[in-house]
Amino acid sequence: MLEAQASAPGKIILFGEHAVVYGQPALAVPVHDLQATATVQERARPGLLIRADDLGIGVRLAEDAAHALSQTARLVLDRLGCDEPDVEITIRSNIPVAAGLGSGAAVSAAVAQALSTYLGRPFETQELSALVYEVEKLHHGTPSGIDNTVICFGQPVYFVRDKSLELLHVGKPFQLVIGDTGISSPTRIAVGDVRAGWEREPERYNWLFEEIGKIVEKARRAIEQGQPDKLGSLMSDNHHLLRDMGVSSPELDRLVDAALSSGASGAKLSGGGRGGNMIALADESANLAVEDALAKAGAARVMHTTVR
Numbered sequence: 343m344l345e346a347q348a349s350a351p352g353k354i355i356l357f358g359e360h361a362v363v364y365g366q367p368a369l370a371v372p373v374h375d376l377q378a379t380a381t382v383q384e385r386a387r388p389g390l391l392i393r394a395d396d397l398g399i400g401v402r403l404a405e406d407a408a409h410a411l412s413q414t415a416r417l418v419l420d421r422l423g424c425d426e427p428d429v430e431i432t433i434r435s436n437i438p439v440a441a442g443l444g445s446g447a448a449v450s451a452a453v454a455q456a457l458s459t460y461l462g463r464p465f466e467t468q469e470l471s472a473l474v475y476e477v478e479k480l481h482h483g484t485p486s487g488i489d490n491t492v493i494c495f496g497q498p499v500y501f502v503r504d505k506s507l508e509l510l511h512v513g514k515p516f517q518l519v520i521g522d523t524g525i526s527s528p529t530r531i532a533v534g535d536v537r538a539g540w541e542r543e544p545e546r547y548n549w550l551f552e553e554i555g556k557i558v559e560k561a562r563r564a565i566e567q568g569q570p571d572k573l574g575s576l577m578s579d580n581h582h583l584l585r586d587m588g589v590s591s592p593e594l595d596r597l598v599d600a601a602l603s604s605g606a607s608g609a610k611l612s613g614g615g616r617g618g619n620m621i622a623l624a625d626e627s628a629n630l631a632v633e634d635a636l637a638k639a640g641a642a643r644v645m646h647t648t649v650r
């Protein structure tokens with residue numbers, strides 16, 4: 343039986359979310375412990391079916407055309423000039439949904455790559471990233487393109503909207519603790535609120551975006567020069583600017599405070615905000631204490647990852 347499979351990682355934004363939508367740079371890294379995998383199998387019955395049993399999703403291309411997964415498959419078929427094949431695409435993912443960890447983009451990337459491989463023309467990475475960006479646009483309004491880029495390339499990136507990609511060289515690995523508020527927060531809403539704020543108070547918001555841009559440049563230098571110890575205060579400064587922008591929440595602030603008072607050298611929300619995740623910089627000696635403090639402060643789940 344014909345079969346094809348592809349996977350894509352989750353991601354976290356280290357610095358620069360929201361400001362990146364307005365042309366400032368941002369830094370993001372893949373989280374390879376989090377993966378979405380799509381498997382395409384030939385089936386005897388007609389039509390293309392997509393299933394994600396863990397998420398309670400089952401869609402048919404012909405009947406559920408508006409669903410994000412159908413749109414992903416449709417874009418692949420249009421791009422390759424293929425008719426609808428008789429296949430079942432099964433998705434498995436351990437990436438939390440609507441949590442700022444790139445679940446939507448990773449699932450789209452895995453489906454698109456598995457299907458293009460099955461059809462005998464696997465996409466080049468840039469082509470895949472552009473296709474996932476099209477799907478993101480259908481659902482998020484004005485995405486910067488950072489999620490599809492870091493997820494499809496699977497490497498740390500320095501990203502500026504509409505500019506060619508620069509990979510981020512990590513001079514010395516460092517550890518992050520990720521705390522999930524457990525509050526699902528669609529990126530579209532936070533991004534829309536920032537836009538409304540920017541339209542209301544353009545000068546203040548432009549200033550916030552530029553200050554974040556300066557932090558990103560400093561963080562890039564620290565990461566590339568192998569000085570991750572300099573990142574803590576930059577993370578906290580970035581968090582304060584995001585809070586001033588209105589995209590934090592009491593839950594995110596509580597987790598950030600808990601991380602800082604248990605030995606993290608910096609912490610910030612990561613991604614769209616309001617809910618979703620925060621990240622804390624904690625070296626080996628502080629890791630367990632920070633994880634413990636986040637759990638006690640109400641984190642629905644605590645993970646950790648090494649950026650390398």
Ligand code: PMV
Nearest residue numbers: 359360442485486529613614
């Ligand atoms: O997908 P999330 O929640 O990690 O957020 C993406 C980052 C934003 O800057 C808020 C939006 C964007 O398109 O860049």
